Amino acid sequence: MIVHRIACCCLFFCLCVVFSQQNALAHGGVVEEDDLCVIKVNYLRAHFKVYQPRATGHEQYCEDLPSASESIFVMEYQHDSLSQMPIDFRIIHDVTGKGRFARLEDVYKIADIDSATVFYQPPVIEPDVYAVNYEFIEEGDFIGIVSARDPETGKLYAAVFPFEVGFTGFGYWPIFAGLLVLIQIHYLYMSGRLKRWYGKSSTIVTGFAICLLLAPPVSFAGDVVVTYTTPDGDPQLNRMHSWILHIENESGTEVEGATVEVEGGMPEHDHGLPTKPRVTEELGGGDYKLEGMRFHMSGYWEIVVSVTTDDGTSIVIIPLRL
Amino acid sequence: MRVSASRVVVALAVAIVAVVAWQRWPASPPKWTPVEVAMLRSLWIESLPELPPDPSNAVADSTIAAKFGEQLFFDTRLSSNGGISCATCHQPERRFTDGLQKGQAIGTTDRHTPSIVGTAYSPWQYWDGRRDSQWSQALVPLEDPDEHGTDRAQVVNLIAQDETYRATYESLFGELPDPASSDRVMLNTAFANIGKSIAAFERMVMPTPSRFDEYVRAVVEQDAGSQQRLFDDDEVRGLKLFIGEANCTQCHNGPLFTNHEFHNTGVISFPGDVPDKARVAGVREVLRSEFNCLGIYSDDVEHRCAELRFTRTGSTLTGAVKTPSLRNLENTAPFMHKGQILTIAEVLQHYNEAPDAMIGHNEAKPLGFGIRELHQLEVFLGTLAAPVAGLSGADGILVEN
DSSP states (O other): OHHHHHHHHHHHHHHHHHHHHHHHHHOTTEEEETTEEEEEETTEEEEEEEEOHHHHTTOEESSOBSSSSEEEEEEEESSGGGGGSEEEEEEEEOOSSOGGGOOHHHHHTOSOHHHHEEEEEEEEEOSSOEEEEEEOOSOEEEEEEEEEEOTTTOOEEEEEEEEEESOOTTTTHHHHHHHHHHHHHHHHHHHTHHHHHHHHHHHHHHHHHHHHHHSOOOOOOOSEEEEEEOTTSSOOBTOOEEEEEEEEETTSOBOOSOEEEEEEEETTTTEEOSBOOEEEEEEETTEEEEEEEOBOSOSEEEEEEEEEETTEEEEEEEEEEO | OHHHHHHHHHHHHHHHHHHHHHHHSOOOOOOOOHHHHHHHHHHSGGGOOOOOOOTTOTTTTOHHHHHHHHHHHTOTTSSTTSOOOHHHHSBGGGTTBOSSSSOBSSSBOSSOOOOOTTGGGOSOBSTTOOBSSHHHHHHHHHHOTTTTOOOHHHHHHHHHHSHHHHHHHHHHHSSOOOTTOOOHHHHHHHHHHHHHHHHHHHTTOEEOOOHHHHHHHHHHTTOHHHHHHHOOHHHHHHHHHHHTTTOGGGTSOTTTTOOSOEEOOOOOOOTTSOOOOBHHHHHHHHHHOTTSTTSTTOSOTTOOOHHHHTBOOSGGGTTBEEOOOOTTOTTOOSBSTTOOBOSHHHHHHHHHHOOOOSSSOOOOOOOOOOHHHHHHHHHHHHTTOOOEESEETTTTEEOOO
């Protein structure tokens, strides 16, 4: 048993070293964090993904690409500044000789970067999402370079990521990993630990679930009560209409002079209202005119009303089924 | 051994007979619940409300303007090469589409030609809603180098040169400004008026009742005989899925089978293009368009323009395109905003899988249906086909109401 254990530990350790090295070294400015592929252009971050729609449809890649075909590189900003910066995107043949270890300094050392360039997208400000399309005509080792210039300071930020086109996968590593897991499960089973562990963890899970169930329901209503009427008749699908919001505090006093903001959406569909309704007029007596309401789907909606007075902000959620 | 073998044969035979009988047994007339009947009613063409007024277009409901607009719609002189009219891409015999992935005029356009049938009901035009009226939309292709390839001065000049056009224009809008005039506002006003005339024609292009609508009437009137005559079992089941499990009516709702809103459903990018940013960019464009509802060329002097004033902007609209109507899909393939998907069966397969969006976030959830359900949905969609109103026959003469 002890031999078994030592063998497993050694194999596991080797595997961890190999995988962690691949992650650390292979990706340059692109790293995987919490299952999300992230590009770091200095301190500016964006969700990074590559598609080969003609070859593999909606399959996403973080970096290495399976074949020489049309490739779409997408950056979804996690940092607002990138949406205001001119960004350029360059793909070069790996002429640094450093392969996966290539860094920005190595790229700067290339005397004639243009002749190594296979694709260049000149600087452009993309306010929403950055995407380029390049069709690789050959397999090989490439380096991607993303630069963004801060319009105020003039400072240039860049990220470099070496990658391979015609990437053949992890070779035999998945088989090794599978084997390791099997050996480990076999060992745990034989030693009786699996059962003991399962017994313990199920108690914990059950305990947690009971705690969740016993917890008091979260109340969103603060110290104000919001009711509404619809002077144009009941809300109808796809029709713009107005609401009159009536706001009182808990003791029944009408709330006047408040700043009222309204948001809303369908929690089951992860999207908001199709419009951006606004309170356009305070009618007095705790009444506020809310214009620009429109629902474009039937189902469950939540309208979130935030009421700000000198005493602070209260949030009230109005549920609505259409 | 012998006995058990014969038992197996008997058991098999019974099983086969049972399966065949179950499949062939005449289905009892479907029972629609009150909720389902209400949903069917909401999709019925008879529930289509009266055409909403377009306060931004003073001649929207003028018959003279509509006839003038129809002539302009089919006039190839409104192009730099004398060969392109609106009808080059919006072909009446193809329900105002062109059967191509992307529009082909002087050059190739960026997206698939959308139909104009029923678009008078939509607060937004174009797949990305970058215009907020039919008239302001009609102006854009005229000046697009890949479409008509002309410009506003040339368009106004054509009206000035054609005596009939000039007379009609002046009866509607007053004196036509000199096309060579350097007064930008006067030129733009005349250009906008031309768009408003085209829109007056487009406003009349509407869908007509389909077999589906007859079926809904039979359901509403509880006429079981007509229901059975109008829809076969697969069509009924397809309709049940459409308003139920398949969640189609989340977006394809109302009598035009569209909510006129913008949704990202993760359609794959077009070969050679980056994924379409669509509404997130379109909303920015409509807000700054000089021909929008709040602009000086709009006739809505009170500037009600609720859609424009209360429109949503921002990154949640990334990759969101306008829900198209599902009436009259027949003869309008290919589908989606760049014609990426060639058949209805493949469109349904796309929603069955609901892959992650390349940019933004796919709002649809995978359906996980089998082949049978997908087929039922497809045959149901076929029941929505019907001729287009607004034109009579192939000669394109407007129907007099």
